Amino acid sequence: MTDHSIKGKAVLIAGGAKNLGGLIARDFAGHGARAIAIHYNSPSAKAEAEATVAAIEAAGARAFAFQADLSTAGAMEKLFADAKAALGGIDIAINTVGKVLKKPIAEVSEAEYDEMSAVNAKAAFFFLKEAGKTLDDNGRICTLVTSLLGAYTPFYASYAGTKAPVEHFTRAASKEFGDRGISVTAIGPGPMDTPFFYPAEGAEAVAYHKTAAALSRFTPTGLTHIEDIVPWIRFLVTDGWWMTGQTILVNGGYTTK
Numbered sequence: 001m002t003d004h005s006i007k008g009k010a011v012l013i014a015g016g017a018k019n020l021g022g023l024i025a026r027d028f029a030g031h032g033a034r035a036i037a038i039h040y041n042s043p044s045a046k047a048e049a050e051a052t053v054a055a056i057e058a059a060g061a062r063a064f065a066f067q068a069d070l071s072t073a074g075a076m077e078k079l080f081a082d083a084k085a086a087l088g089g090i091d092i093a094i095n096t097v098g099k100v101l102k103k104p105i106a107e108v109s110e111a112e113y114d115e116m117s118a119v120n121a122k123a124a125f126f127f128l129k130e131a132g133k134t135l136d137d138n139g140r141i142c143t144l145v146t147s148l149l150g151a152y153t154p155f156y157a158s159y160a161g162t163k164a165p166v167e168h169f170t171r172a173a174s175k176e177f178g179d180r181g182i183s184v185t186a187i188g189p190g191p192m193d194t195p196f197f198y199p200a201e202g203a204e205a206v207a208y209h210k211t212a213a214a215l216s217r218f219t220p221t222g223l224t225h226i227e228d229i230v231p232w233i234r235f236l237v238t239d240g241w242w243m244t245g246q247t248i249l250v251n252g253g254y255t256t257k
Contacts, residue, residue, distance in 0.1 A: 008033075012090050
């Protein structure tokens with residue numbers, strides 16, 4: 001019978017240096033992953049990547065960090081090749097990479113749209129492509145999207161709109177990779193209490209988001225916390241492997257489809 005635990009598995013996490021990706025890395029190390037490769041985009045995140053590597057190693061797993069701009073297919077291919085060589089194979093691949101822009105459609109420039117598309121859609125597509133080519137049989141793939149895929153709202157067209165294709169990428173990949181036992185899922189958190197959230201929102205919007213979820217009053221800030229999302233990712237890449245091709249919104253009742 002296939003082992004569905006994290007113990008002994010090799011993991012690649014895109015955007016794994018800090019925030020949600022960093023917590024996933026620490027959590028998986030604590031659950032017995034044998035080796036974890038984390039990716040970070042900017043050289044400015046090197047210190048945080050090194051701190052995450054140290055935490056992984058302190059938990060008893062081997063750790064590696066790779067810096068790359070993943071907005072090109074070549075960079076993604078190199079990341080997977082380097083990670084596979086370092087890890088000796090990849091069992092689980094998780095993509096937390098994303099970029100937020102809150103602007104009316106009339107104010108979004110072509111350069112901004114191209115950047116949003118490259119980070120949120122193109123990188124996600126080629127992450128799935130390389131994961132499908134590289135992962136060992138019975139592997140697991142999970143991509144972070146957004147609960148705005150289930151919202152009816154202005155100002156996020158370039159964000160939610162460039163995350164939306166990932167939902168179909170996930171369905172298609174699950175069908176194409178399924179004959180090798182690979183499950184493919186996507187998770188859409190609600191507005192998360194991380195440094196990425198606040199710069200994009202004004203005070204009134206922050207106040208709204210903090211009260212918008214059905215369970216807001218039962219969480220410290222009213223927002224989704226990274227600690228709320230990690231157990232779902234851990235479940236989907238372990239005992240929840242039978243769930244595949246699905247996009248799941250995990251947001252405390254912020255929105256639903």
